[in-house]
Amino acid sequence: MLTRIMDREWAPGETVPHEEDLARSYGCARATVNRALRELADAGLVERRRKAGTRVVQRETRGATFQIPLVRVEIEKTGRAYGYRLLRRSTVLSDSDLVGRFDTSEGNPILHLQCLHLADGEPYQLENRWIDLKTVPDAADEDFEIIGPNEWLLSAIPFTHAEHVFSAAMPNGDEREHLQLDSTDAVFIIERRTWLSGNPVTYVRLSHIGSSFRLHSQDTDLG
Amino acid sequence: MLTRIMDREWAPGETVPHEEDLARSYGCARATVNRALRELADAGLVERRRKAGTRVVQRETRGATFQIPLVRVEIEKTGRAYGYRLLRRSTVLSDSDLVGRFDTSEGNPILHLQCLHLADGEPYQLENRWIDLKTVPDAADEDFEIIGPNEWLLSAIPFTHAEHVFSAAMPNGDEREHLQLDSTDAVFIIERRTWLSGNPVTYVRLSHIGSSFRLHSQDTDLG
DNA sequence: GAGTGGTCTAGACCACGTT
DNA sequence: ACGTGGTCTAGACCACTCC
Numbered sequence: 081m082l083t084r085i086m087d088r089e090w091a092p093g094e095t096v097p098h099e100e101d102l103a104r105s106y107g108c109a110r111a112t113v114n115r116a117l118r119e120l121a122d123a124g125l126v127e128r129r130r131k132a133g134t135r136v137v138q139r140e141t142r143g144a145t146f147q148i149p150l151v152r153v154e155i156e157k158t159g160r161a162y163g164y165r166l167l168r169r170s171t172v173l174s175d176s177d178l179v180g181r182f183d184t185s186e187g188n189p190i191l192h193l194q195c196l197h198l199a200d201g202e203p204y205q206l207e208n209r210w211i212d213l214k215t216v217p218d219a220a221d222e223d224f225e226i227i228g229p230n231e232w233l234l235s236a237i238p239f240t241h242a243e244h245v246f247s248a249a250m251p252n253g254d255e256r257e258h259l260q261l262d263s264t265d266a267v268f269i270i271e272r273r274t275w276l277s278g279n280p281v282t283y284v285r286l287s288h289i290g291s292s293f294r295l296h297s298q299d300t301d302l303g
Numbered sequence: 304m305l306t307r308i309m310d311r312e313w314a315p316g317e318t319v320p321h322e323e324d325l326a327r328s329y330g331c332a333r334a335t336v337n338r339a340l341r342e343l344a345d346a347g348l349v350e351r352r353r354k355a356g357t358r359v360v361q362r363e364t365r366g367a368t369f370q371i372p373l374v375r376v377e378i379e380k381t382g383r384a385y386g387y388r389l390l391r392r393s394t395v396l397s398d399s400d401l402v403g404r405f406d407t408s409e410g411n412p413i414l415h416l417q418c419l420h421l422a423d424g425e426p427y428q429l430e431n432r433w434i435d436l437k438t439v440p441d442a443a444d445e446d447f448e449i450i451g452p453n454e455w456l457l458s459a460i461p462f463t464h465a466e467h468v469f470s471a472a473m474p475n476g477d478e479r480e481h482l483q484l485d486s487t488d489a490v491f492i493i494e495r496r497t498w499l500s501g502n503p504v505t506y507v508r509l510s511h512i513g514s515s516f517r518l519h520s521q522d523t524d525l526g
Numbered sequence: 527g528a529g530t531g532g533t534c535t536a537g538a539c540c541a542c543g544t545t
Numbered sequence: 546a547c548g549t550g551g552t553c554t555a556g557a558c559c560a561c562t563c564c
Contacts, residue, residue, distance in 0.1 A: 085461075098529090099531070108553075109553065109554045109555065110554095110556095111533095111534095111556095112552080112553060118532090128532095129561090130529085130530050130563085131529055131561070132530075132563070133530065134531080140373050140376060141371060142465055143368055143371075144368070144369045144370075144467040145369075146366065146369065147364040147366055148364055148365050150364065153364075238308075238309050240309070241522070242365060243520065244369075245517050245518065245519050245520075247516065247517045247518070248472070248490060248492075249471070249513050249514065250487060263486075265473065266471040266472055266489030266490070269471075272365075288471075293471070294470045295468065295469040297466065298466050299465045299466075300465075321548090321550090322549080332535045332536060333535095333536085333537095334536085335533085335535080337551075338534095340550090341551090351550065353542045353550050353551080354544050354547085354549045355544070356548095356549065357549095357550080
């Protein structure tokens with residue numbers, strides 16, 4: 081069926097035969113056809129609606145799935161020594177600015193951390209993190225001097241929902257200072273917000289040196 | 304089962320009961336358990352291996368799935384008028400430089416296009432595209448004066464495999480000129496390579512104005 | 527109301543990897 | 546060799562949605 085779609089025998093926009101017909105023509109059970117079509121639907125190649133049937137999608141976008149690795153793993157993978165420094169740690173009450181970027185309520189206690197991740201002693205990533213202590217009270221007892229908040233959160237707190245934003249910008253003062261940038265380099269920024277069943281967990285802004293950071297993805301249509 | 308994983312009742316690294324046991328304890332058929340576990344495996348929450356059983360994954364990375372929209376759609380969605388200009392069009396033979404970025408063979412005929420996409424008359428995206436004419440001979444007959452190569456390729460050529468790279472950089476000469484940038488702004492670069500069953504189709508570099516471009520993703524652990 | 531996909535069952539056999 | 550997941554079958558009922 082994938083071949084038929086790729087060869088345009090089943091063209092975009094057209095509906096394909098019913099499950100029962102396909103099962104008969106392929107000489108298999110309807111459950112098998114159902115599973116195959118469900119996989120095609122999961123891959124975004126077809127759209128299925130009850131009563132309306134199954135139709136081949138006219139793809140307008142391409143999905144790209146990125147794995148955002150632990151910074152420590154990422155650095156060690158290239159054979160360099162990982163370094164970590166906690167720059168700032170403070171507890172604040174969320175103000176309107178933080179409420180905007182974060183999903184927290186105003187007046188919530190928030191733990192703010194600023195950390196620097198190094199590769200062979202060179203600055204690699206500047207991390208600015210805010211943790212909602214109402215959702216994650218345990219974070220207040222961690223000093224984060226040795227273990228970074230990213231790794232701590234991953235092992236301590238699951239999440240149910242995540243949102244990422246990628247962008248490029250000129251470095252701000254903090255970034256220029258800690259990443260040791262001059263004005264001839266850009267920064268690649270990853271922002272991430274996560275929730276645990278509707279409750280805000282954390283907002284983090286990860287800044288990377290533009291000239292030495294690239295994010296890769298590989299996607300296959302069914303594989 | 305998702306709840307049990309989230310609540311750490313089934314902790315990361317542990318193996319979960321066999322399908323048959325689960326089917327009995329949940330009072331359903333093994334096929335139902337199998338499908339549920341397969342969905343958890345697709346979502347990356349568990350790992351399954353024959354004979355070894357099913358174990359909860361210790362997640363080290365978080366996946367983020369981005370939909371990279373058609374630039375025309377993206378602009379029109381914000382209520383602005385889409386504009387398109389073809390800047391350059393030439394046919395070249397692939398040299399070693401192109402072979403490196405692209406997956407083509409040296410000496411293949413390549414169509415090179417440079418296009419500008421505008422929003423309300425303002426530069427929005429600079430597109431540098433190379434198309435392998437051996438895989439896509441039809442592209443040689445298109446002038447791409449009216450319709451951009453992205454839309455043409457989407458409707459004309461399917462693909463089986465894609466690779467994306469995101470990065471941030473300072474604008475180069477072309478980008479500074481065509482995107483009308485001064486030296487106080489960065490560019491957000493999307494590079495994409497696609498293949499059709501092993502054959503290289505296209506390599507494209509999309510440059511965006513850093514201060515006004517953000518790429519969003521939203522991911523849920525099972526929806 | 528009727529037709530489509532969504533889901534489940536109880537059973538079977540197979541493929542693969544560990545032992 | 547054996548135990549696990551992978552896949553399939555034939556049949557059934559249900560839920561949604563279009564007409």
